[in-house]
Amino acid sequence: MADTTSLSDPCTCGSGEKYKNCCGQEFLRDKRQKRNRMVLILSGVAVAIGLLVYMQKDIDRAQNAAPSKVGHVWSFEHNHFHKINEHGEEVEADPEH
Ligand SMILES: [Zn+2]
Numbered sequence: 001m002a003d004t005t006s007l008s009d010p011c012t013c014g015s016g017e018k019y020k021n022c023c024g025q026e027f028l029r030d031k032r033q034k035r036n037r038m039v040l041i042l043s044g045v046a047v048a049i050g051l052l053v054y055m056q057k058d059i060d061r062a063q064n065a066a067p068s069k070v071g072h073v074w075s076f077e078h079n080h081f082h083k084i085n086e087h088g089e090e091v092e093a094d095p096e097h
């Protein structure tokens with residue numbers, strides 16, 4: 001409120017111009033730039049969150065879709081189970097198919 005009334009007042013620098021036509025321009029431009037930057041940041045954050053949620057949904061879907069079997073891991077690439085060997089590595093479970 002104080003900002004809008006003082007804009008029409010004589011500038012504090014003593015130039016005789018109205019504040020909004022003198023030093024106030026800098027202030028107003030700064031204010032606008034800050035707001036624009038804020039909008040940019042906020043939309044960037046929103047996009048990032050949206051992307052994260054979207055990716056999480058994708059991961060959830062993949063995990064939900066994967067059949068589970070003890071000691072095995074589903075291979076989406078091969079569309080069948082892979083065994084987990086003693087080294088914790090994914091290996092073909094050939095005898096089963
Ligand atoms: Zn001024």
Ligand SMILES: [Zn+2]
Pocket residue numbers: 075078080081082092093
């Ligand atoms: Zn395989």
